[in-house]
Amino acid sequence: MQKAIISFGICLVIGFGLGYLVFGVIMGDSDQQTQVAQTETETTNQADTPDSASAEKENTEAKEGATTSVSADNILDQRGCLGCHSVESLNLKGGAVGPDLSQAFVNVEGKHGKPIEEFLKAPTSAVMSGVISKDPLTDEERQQVLELLKQASEAK
Template sequence: MNKPIIHFIISALLGLGIGYIAFDVIPGNDGQGQEATTGNESSKPAETAKEEKKSTETTSAAAGEENILQAKGCLGCHSVEALNLTGGATGPDLSDAFTNVEGKHGKAIEEFLKEPTSAVMSGVIGGNPLTEEEINQVVKMLKDASEK
């Protein structure tokens, strides 16, 4: 066979294998957190349940509004715990991204979102680039998250 075809097949198989491991074999927090919450709700005092309901409503209001992180699919891989936005477990939590990106990637967050230096993010953003307005919205949300 032709060498490039063999390389392509091997790369595809490795990618599928890594995807299988990341998404099927390694359990995330999503399922565990929901089961624990569902099992404990009935045994909580009324005050605690009311406080949690308020917290959930606040989170739902923030999460219910179509924010930029949801609209662009960021929450498919990332969470922003500081803003009570739960997402995927594949990528790191973005609560401190506003302050950490420059040290980790050598660029200010605005520049990183225009031209990411990580291989994964360059593939993600390269296929669906952010507009200037979207970058400003993401930066504002991440700045708010870092201040909490």
């Protein structure tokens, strides 16, 4: 009986230690990490060249196509989605445990058998159903997520 209690205690300590290592150290504390959309800034001084107006126009057009700015205080960050997911097309760095959400707006229906609007209400994946059922999105939050994911799918 005493060996069983000691074995249980050792297993308990090892389990909590591994949990701390995986969720605390390796994955990091997502509440303390700031998620900032990276934007490209480039300044060029071409005032001395005769084609400076056309060069500036090309530079501006290239910037508009290459970057998408998202507020650092977006719904995905507020709801903790970036703890597991990232959105590469919007330069939102997050966790690596969940899939990149850049194309989720168009891919969810094919993967999970229901439109993304319905998936956000009642997910069919085991992990997301557990996450959403604990803290469901309001209609307004769901709409904000949809708008952001639509923007991400168009940006890539």
